[in-house]
Structure formats: C-alpha cells, structure tokens
Amino acid sequence: MATSHLPATIPRLSVTATVRTGTTFLSPPLNILKTKTAALKLTDHKSSKWVFRLRSVAQEEIPPKPTTSDTQKLVDFLYEDLPHLFDDQGIDRTAYDELVKFRDPITKHDSINGYLFNISMLKKLFRPDFQLYWAKQTGPYEITTRWSMVMTFVLIPWKPELVFTGTSVMGINPETNKFCSHVDYWDSIENNDYFSMEGVLDVVKQLRFYKTPDLETPKYQILKRTAHYEVRKYDPFIIVETNGDKLSGSSGFNSVAGYIFGKNSAAEKIPMTTPVFTEVVDPEMSKVSIQIVLPSDKDKNSFPEPNEAEISLRKVEGGIAAVSKFSGKPTEDIVREKEKALRSQLNKDCLKPKAGCLFARYNDPGRTWSFTMRNEVLIWLEEFSMD
Secondary structure, eight states, X not given: OOSTTSOTTOOEEEEEEEEEETXXXXXXXXXXXXXXXXXXXXEOTTOOEEEEEEEOGGGSOOOOOOOHHHHHHHHHHHHHHGGGTTSSSOOOGGGEEEEEEEEEXXXXXXXXXXXXXXXXXXXXXXXXXEEEEEXXXXXTTEEEEEEEEEEEETTSTTOOEEEEEEEEEEEEETTTTEEEEEEEEETTOSOOSSSOHHHHHHHHHTTSOOOOOSSBOOOEEEEEEOXXXXXXXXXXXXXXXXXXXXXXXXXXXXXXXHHHTTOBTTOOOOOOBSOEEEEEOSTTOOOEEEEEEOOTTSOGGGSOOBSSTTOEXXXXXXXXXXXXXXXXXXXXHHHHHHHHHHHHHHXXXXXXXXXXXXXXXXXXXXXXOGXXXXXXEEEEBSOOOOX
C-alpha cells in the first residue's frame, strides 16, 4: 500500500497485518503514518483472508502524565490524612489502589487490606506517636514525605521507646490517580531493602532497658534519629544553676538541690525533675556549671529567689540539639570521649555543632545499676534543616 496518496498532514500510523490461513495466525507489526483507526480486508484467489488493522499510536496504553494541580491535590491530601495514621479516624483507604505495595526494611504487604492490618497491629502492640514534617512532589508519579514516629512497646514491662525517622516514597498510579506504592526509608540504617537484617538489629537494640525516673523532663521532639545520635527540638525551660568543677562531677549539686528542697527566699519546696545537667560553653571545656531543671508550670519570675549569691535562675531558650545516649558509669574520660565522638560525627554529616556541650544524668548513681543508667551528651546545633 503506497503512502504517497495520504495527506501530508496525517501523522504516522501503527499497522498490524494479520494473516489468517486456516487456524494459523501471524501478526507482524508494521510502522507507517498514523491516522484514525481503520481496517482493510483483502481476499486472494485461494480464499485466504488478509486483515490489516490500522491503530492510532495515540490510542496505545501510554499512561497519562498527571498535571501539577492533580499532584498538588494529593500532596495537600497527605498533609490532612497522614496525621490520622494511628488515631481512631484512620487514613482514607479510597486514596489507595486495592493492590497497593507497602514496604519498609522489615515489613511488606501487597494490598490495602494488608497495609491497614499492619497499621492496626502497630496500634495494638505500641502507642505510636506519628509526626509528619513535609510532603512534596519528587517525580512525575511520586510524592515523598518526611516523618518521625515514637512507639512505646506496651507488652514489655519496662515499656521501651522505639524511635524511627525517615522518608516515605509514595508512588502514584497515573490511571487511577491513587497511591499504588508506599516505601519507607529509615535514617538509622544503610540497607533499607526488605528484608534487612540491619533493620532487625536496629529494632532489637532499641528494646534495651534504660532507667528513666518518672519525673518531669524538658519537653522535646525527636526530628531525626541516625545510627549515632538523635536530633531533638527542645522547648524553652528554666534552670537553677551554680558553678561546678568537672563535666561529670557533682560539685555544686547540693547547693542547687538545696534550693528546690526549700532553701530559697520563700522556703518553698519545688518538685524534683530530671535530668541533672552539667554544661561547658567554652571550646576548652573548662568553665562548668551544674543545673537542675525547674517545673514548666511557672515562668522564671514566679520562682522564689535563691538564698545564696552563687546560685541563679536562668531561662534556656531551647533549640535544636544532637544527642548521644549511653549507659554505664559516666567517668570524666568516658563523657569527654562521647562528646568528641558525637562532634566528629556531626562534622562528618555536615552539621554545625556549637562549642561546648551538656551532659545529662537521669539517675542517682548510688541507687541505679550502671548498665541501666541513662546518660546523654547534648551539643546544640547552629542550624538544622529537615530537607
């Protein structure tokens, strides 16, 4: 068939010729200019039938590319829907394909029912606290979210907290404009493929027992957890402080403890909190202060004045801190080595640590087994981005 008789403006055709002789079928593809679907039938002298089917390339099953407005609607939807991941309302299952693929380093499901079952199981075994930080388009059929999740394992007597932070890549089905995949990537491990033994070990090590007193502590939100440290956003808090001697020392503790036990201008007893901080602010780590956090239900001016000139009250403005947690008896050498290792890792990760550090002790060393102690080194960060 000659193509010279076709109009010049007609686009390329996709042609399939089917030869039918008896019960034998041959379907060789041919490429010519495309036009509207047409069919030509030829009959030879032996009554064999030749059927030419001309099919528009535009009618082939090429997925439509979602528009920017369509994707933005899905981004906006995630901001509204994902915060309900573990509450009584739950997520909207109609936004997902029935055969949605869910993967994280230790779990996989291939249907929306399996995905919802996994959510239900986590709600029963843990008390999940899920935080969504952002959602944005990262590909033609892809939205990425950043989140954190703190889960209290209620079936274990000491109720350990498991912390996971990371990103989720949400695939979009261009035919249904629904989510067809959800793949999680944890910040704390390198191998995020299913089934990751690194992921299993990351879960197991978080089950260990740290003794944390049931007392008020400065409020913070975990923004990111890596294999080496947590990044926390601290709310402002009030401290009573005096001079100390060493980062791991206790010099001055009796004075600040005396303040909350009633040795103040109002003879007022103030509830105990945790942790006890020692802080160094100079690069040489020579000037030390020892601090007790005061309850958050009052502002600085509502607390009584100290009786001793060496004791003062101060508001800590809070901010972003990198925190390394460890157990054991915190000798001066150990604490300084932990600070050095944390600072080195922060520099390696291209973060900007400030000079000095805080050392946090949560336990009474005379009443706590060393392997259950909760100790932390905190270094304030100049800036931190969630991107």
